[in-house]
Each structure stands twice: as C-alpha cells, then as structure tokens.
Amino acid sequence: MIGTILNAAGILIGGILGLFWKQQMSQATQVALKGLLGVLTVYVGLRAVWLGLGGGLWGGAKQLLILVLALTLGRITGRLLRVQKGMNRLGQYAKQKFSAADPNSPQRMGEGFMTCTVLFCVPPLAILGAVLDGLAGQWQALGIKALIDGLATMAFVRLFGWGSMVSALPVLSFQGTVSLGAKLIEPFLREHALLDSVSMTSGMLVFCVALIILEWPPTSGGVTPTAAPGAPFRRIELGDYLPSLGFAPLLTWLWR
Numbered sequence: 001m002i003g004t005i006l007n008a009a010g011i012l013i014g015g016i017l018g019l020f021w022k023q024q025m026s027q028a029t030q031v032a033l034k035g036l037l038g039v040l041t042v043y044v045g046l047r048a049v050w051l052g053l054g055g056g057l058w059g060g061a062k063q064l065l066i067l068v069l070a071l072t073l074g075r076i077t078g079r080l081l082r083v084q085k086g087m088n089r090l091g092q093y094a095k096q097k098f099s100a101a102d103p104n105s106p107q108r109m110g111e112g113f114m115t116c117t118v119l120f121c122v123p124p125l126a127i128l129g130a131v132l133d134g135l136a137g138q139w140q141a142l143g144i145k146a147l148i149d150g151l152a153t154m155a156f157v158r159l160f161g162w163g164s165m166v167s168a169l170p171v172l173s174f175q176g177t178v179s180l181g182a183k184l185i186e187p188f189l190r191e192h193a194l195l196d197s198v199s200m201t202s203g204m205l206v207f208c209v210a211l212i213i214l215e216w217p218p219t220s221g222g223v224t225p226t227a228a229p230g231a232p233f234r235r236i237e238l239g240d241y242l243p244s245l246g247f248a249p250l251l252t253w254l255w256r
Contacts, residue, residue: 003133003142004175008168010146011120014153015165021154033151034213037144041210044140048132048203052196066251067200073251074201074244084239087122094118098159112160116167120149121174124238125209130175131245132202134182135195141206142175194249201248208236 025033049067053060078084097115105111120126125148129141149171156164189195 001133001176001179002137003129003139003146004172004179006139007120007129007142007146007149007175008172010150011116011153011168011171012165014150015157015162017150018154018157019162022158037147038210038214041141041144041213042207044138044144045203045205045207045210047140048136048138048206049200050203051136051138052200052203054196062255063197063200066197066248066255067204069251070197070201070244070248071204071241073247074241077243077247078237078240081243083242084237087124087239090118090122094122098156108160109163112156112163113166115160116153116156116164117170119152120167120171124205124242126171126175127178127242128202128205128209130178131182132199132206133175134179135186135189135202136199138199141202189249192253194252197248197252198245201244205238205241205244208238208241212236212238 053063094115097111123145125141125145129139129145132138132141153164153167186195189198
C-alpha cells in the first residue's frame with residue numbers, strides 16, 4: 001500500500017501548503033506541471049506494459065493480441081454497464097459543488113469533504129494505480145496521482161478549509177481496499193501465469209491517462225476541458241475500459 005499512503009500524504013501536504021501559501025500559480029507554471037505529469041504518466045504506463053511482455057517474439061505478439069482483445073471487450077462491456085456515464089454523473093456533482101462553494105458558508109467543511117472524496121476516488125487512475133500497487137508493487141501510478149491530488153487540494157482548501165484534507169481518509173480506505181483485494185488474488189494469478197496480462201492492461205490504461213492529462217488528441221469539435229483553458233480535445237472515456245482488467249486474465253486462460 002505504498003502508493004495509497006503516498007496518495008493520502010500528498011492530499012495532506014497539498015492542503016497544508018494551500019493554507020499557508022496564498023499565491024496563485026502562474027499559467028506558465030501550470031502548463032509546465034501538466035507537461036511534467038503527462039511525461040511521467042507515459043513512462044509509468046509504458047514501463048508496466050514492457051515489464052509484462054515476455055516469452056520471446058511469439059509470446060510477446062500473443063500478449064499484445066490479448067491486450068487488444070481485452071481492451072475491445074472491456075470497452076464494449078463498459079459501455080453496456082454505463083461505467084463512464086456513472087463516473088461523469090459523480091464528476092458533475094462535484095463540479096456543481098465546487099462552482100457553488102462559498103468560503104463563508106458554515107457547511108463548507110462537509111461540502112469540501114464530499115466534493116474532494118468524489119474527485120479523488122472516482123478517477124480511473126485510483127483503481128488502476130491501486131491494482132498495480134497490489135499486484136506488482138508498482139506504486140508509481142499512485143505516486144503521480146498523489147501529485148495531482150495534492151495540487152488540487154492546494155486550491156480546494158482555500159474554498160472548503162480543512163474539510164478537503166479529511167478526504168485523505170476515504171482515499172486511504174478505498175484504494176487500500178482495492179490494493180488489498182489485488183494482493184489477495186496475486187498468488188492465484190502468478191501461479192497460473194495470468195499476472196502479466198493484468199499488469200500490461202493496467203499499464204496501457206495508465207498510458208491513456210497521460211493522453212487525458214496532455215489533452216491529446218486535439219479536435220476542433222471536441223469537448224472543452226474544464227480543468228484548464230486550452231484547445232478543445234476529445235476526452236478518452238477511460239472508465240468504460242476498466243472491465244478490461246477482468247477480460248485480460250480470462251483471455252489468457254482461454255488461449256491455452
């Protein structure tokens with residue numbers, strides 16, 4: 001649970017900095033941080049994919065084919081289950097709370113706790129990072145999330161007070177539970193040589209998170225990002241791909 005602990009610590013540190021550092025970051029600094037986070041996420045995602053490859057040329061080709069099939073089936077299943085739409089509804093709830101936030105409201109602590117809990121627990125990276133942390137001890141994805149959540153908390157704490165910092169507790173509970181569950185099934189996956197397929201799929205989805213951070217690919221008719229001004233881009237519906245984590249070991253098993 002190293003990654004989950006880092007994530008909770010990042011929220012707390014970001015909140016403390018936000019309380020004492022009142023100066024806003026410049027636009028240039030925000031763009032530079034976004035680029036740095038995007039590059040780090042690309043590295044972490046592709047590293048997980050590379051570590052999962054093995055078995056020579058034919059074995060690697062078979063694993064890549066399983067990866068593509070798992071992503072395709074996961075996408076279809078996710079759309080049928082409306083996974084991304086459910087996440088979008090939660091995101092809209094948090095966005096409305098953020099837009100209506102009043103620093104002088106007596107309920108701001110509770111609203112900050114609920115808003116930040118949703119924002120920090122709903123993103124696919126929370127699940128993907130916890131899975132990688134539990135299965136393979138790869139905490140780097142949650143380390144990146146710790147930076148993202150910490151920077152967000154620096155802004156939220158000015159509106160909601162320390163209530164936004166308390167959201168570190170549900171983050172610790174939720175992601176820790178996912179990591180623990182992944183750790184419990186890790187011996188079974190390793191014994192049947194199914195671990196690499198899950199790690200590869202998780203890594204590829206983490207790589208897709210980098211595309212969202214970097215706002216790529218751009219499109220003239222896409223959705224205008226709400227986090228920061230910039231060119232319109234087509235947001236990847238990453239939540240719909242989460243069922244791929246279940247299809248990857250299943251396809252590997254059936255291939256044999």
